[in-house]
Amino acid sequence: MPFVRIDALEADPDRLDALGRAVHDALVQTIGIPDDDRFQVLNGHRGGGSTLRYDDYLGVRRDSGIVYVAITMRSGRTPDQKRALYRRIAELAHEYTGTEPRNVFVCVTENESIDWSLGDGVAQYAPAPPRGADPL
Template sequence: MPFVRIDALSADGDRLHALGRAVHDALVETLGIPPDDHFQVLVGHGGTNSTLRYGNYLGVQRDHGIVYVAITMRSGRTPAQKQALYRRIAELAHAYAGTEPRNVFVTVTENEWADWSLGHGVAQYLDAAGC
């Protein structure tokens, strides 16, 4: 059950949709996320009322095509699975949205079963596990 937030500079609806599709397809392909497990917040920043800041940290030459992808998901994926996910997101963001892979910045935050309520104020994962 990943929750994804994508923030992109100068992104219209079509580009945001393409980026969302890229991240979702990468999650399905690399981590086996169910195709209907699709929870995303997509935000475009125009530079007037909102913007994104970036630098060239670790020698990566980012520019106005920057895309931040924040993924919150249950813990338990291996470093190799995460590396495959990052690589596939960058590949698909380039293929679907024309985003240069150097501009794809991904973070993963992990949590536990008790950290999710999918509606109705219920911790569904805890209830399903009988906890």
């Protein structure tokens, strides 16, 4: 169950929606998340007053088309799956929005099942043992 946050400069609602679809489609295609497992926060930032910053670190020449994608998900994906995910996000962001792949910055943060509550104050992926059960 990935949680995705996308921040993009000069992004109107249509572009943000398309970026969200690109990331979601890439997650479905490369790591096999269910199609209806979509939880995203999409933020557009405007021009010179924006709080987004970027440089040309590691020789990647970024510009005002920058898109930051932060994905939090449970651990367990291989390095090859992650590489495929990054590549597919960049490909689909370009296909769906014209975003240059060099402007797609992705960061994955992994955690464990107990780190998720999907509602109702319950850890659905790590339910508590029945009351009175031996915790060991």
